[in-house]
Amino acid sequence: MENDLQAIVAQAETILKTVSSRADWEQAKATILGPNGSLTQAAKGIGQLTKEERPAFGQALNQAKKKVEGFFKTSNESIEAQADLASLGEKADPSLPSVPSHLGGTHPLTNVRRRVVSIFRKIGFTVAEATEVETEWFCFDALNTPDDHPARDEQDTLFFPPNSTWANITQKAKEAHVLRTHTSSVQIRTLFKEKPPLRIIAPGRCFRRDTVDATHSANFHQTEGLYVDKNVTVKDLKAVLDYFLKELFGDKLETRLRPSFFPFTEPSFEVDLKAPNLGKLSNKWIEIMGCGMVDPEVLKLVNLDPEEWSGFAFGLGIERVAMILHGIDDIRHFYQNDQRFLSQFSNAT
Numbered sequence: 001m002e003n004d005l006q007a008i009v010a011q012a013e014t015i016l017k018t019v020s021s022r023a024d025w026e027q028a029k030a031t032i033l034g035p036n037g038s039l040t041q042a043a044k045g046i047g048q049l050t051k052e053e054r055p056a057f058g059q060a061l062n063q064a065k066k067k068v069e070g071f072f073k074t075s076n077e078s079i080e081a082q083a084d085l086a087s088l089g090e091k092a093d094p095s096l097p098s099v100p101s102h103l104g105g106t107h108p109l110t111n112v113r114r115r116v117v118s119i120f121r122k123i124g125f126t127v128a129e130a131t132e133v134e135t136e137w138f139c140f141d142a143l144n145t146p147d148d149h150p151a152r153d154e155q156d157t158l159f160f161p162p163n164s165t166w167a168n169i170t171q172k173a174k175e176a177h178v179l180r181t182h183t184s185s186v187q188i189r190t191l192f193k194e195k196p197p198l199r200i201i202a203p204g205r206c207f208r209r210d211t212v213d214a215t216h217s218a219n220f221h222q223t224e225g226l227y228v229d230k231n232v233t234v235k236d237l238k239a240v241l242d243y244f245l246k247e248l249f250g251d252k253l254e255t256r257l258r259p260s261f262f263p264f265t266e267p268s269f270e271v272d273l274k275a276p277n278l279g280k281l282s283n284k285w286i287e288i289m290g291c292g293m294v295d296p297e298v299l300k301l302v303n304l305d306p307e308e309w310s311g312f313a314f315g316l317g318i319e320r321v322a323m324i325l326h327g328i329d330d331i332r333h334f335y336q337n338d339q340r341f342l343s344q345f346s347n348a349t
């Protein structure tokens with residue numbers, strides 16, 4: 001009878017090696033361990049044995065059962081592993097080419113910013129950056145903007161509560177924190193860190209309490225520019241801006257400087273442009289940016305001698321450029337993430 005048990009174990013091992021589906025596994029279980037299964041039947045043989053023979057047979061039966069159950073367990077695990085693999089689908093092939101690039105695109109404001117940056121890079125400007133939260137001193141005082149200037153009013157500027165702490169923003173004293181109203185503050189931070197001659201542009205996000213019409217938004221983007229060297233004149237300013245604007249809007253462009261006022265430039269100007277290729281804005285004077293010669297007071301403040309150094313600065317709205325280039329009349333389109341709007345620019349630069 002013990003030979004029978006060995007035969008059953010051998011048979012179970014052979015069968016379970018070939019079983020590959022759940023149905024075959026269940027079938028094998030019924031044939032061997034089920035109520036009428038071979039091992040169950042063999043176990044019943046114990047009744048025919050003498051008292052003396054029973055313990056040895058009982059031991060052999062237990063061993064046989066353990067082995068058989070082990071075969072079923074191993075086989076069950078391999079069936080489950082195969083099912084898991086099947087549910088993962090086909091094996092991924094990392095060497096296949098990636099999805100076509102037309103499925104996504106950059107935002108029109110990103111496109112304009114990159115274009116502006118790349119034009120200035122060609123003439124030696126580098127990009128400077130600072131934080132969007134700024135201190136009142138860097139945003140206003142250092143830019144010669146007095147306490148009673150309207151820009152410093154809560155009506156115009158977003159102030160943080162008095163005790164806000166910002167570990168990453170250096171302060172001059174204990175002045176308040178604001179959301180920067182322009183990227184001109186980057187001029188000051190750069191002038192403290194670097195020695196002239198220098199040429200930087202500072203693209204970035206700015207914030208004002210500004211909701212007057214569809215061409216203004218409380219959140220917008222600017223690019224500040226700063227050039228400091230020896231003997232820099234208005235002629236240099238005009239030449240650089242003409243070059244830049246022609247690269248951006250085309251060769252047929254005309255520009256003019258109109259007298260204006262900014263506390264940190266003297267003299268100050270607004271730049272207007274006129275071009276025949278701007279859709280319904282063609283051949284009209286359009287205000288595009290502010291600029292001027294860096295005020296000697298600003299140079300003194302960053303420890304530069306105005307007798308030795310001079311420079312110019314300019315600031316331009318990224319949204320404004322994008323609106324003129326693409327004939328967009330409502331600034332809110334840029335922020336609504338409407339695919340019908342965005343998909344028109346996915347490959348534009």
Ligand code: PHE
Pocket residue numbers: 181182183184224225262265290291292313314315316
């Ligand atoms: N900071 C000004 C503004 O936000 C623009 C400007 C920059 C003007 C640099 C002159 C020089 O309107």
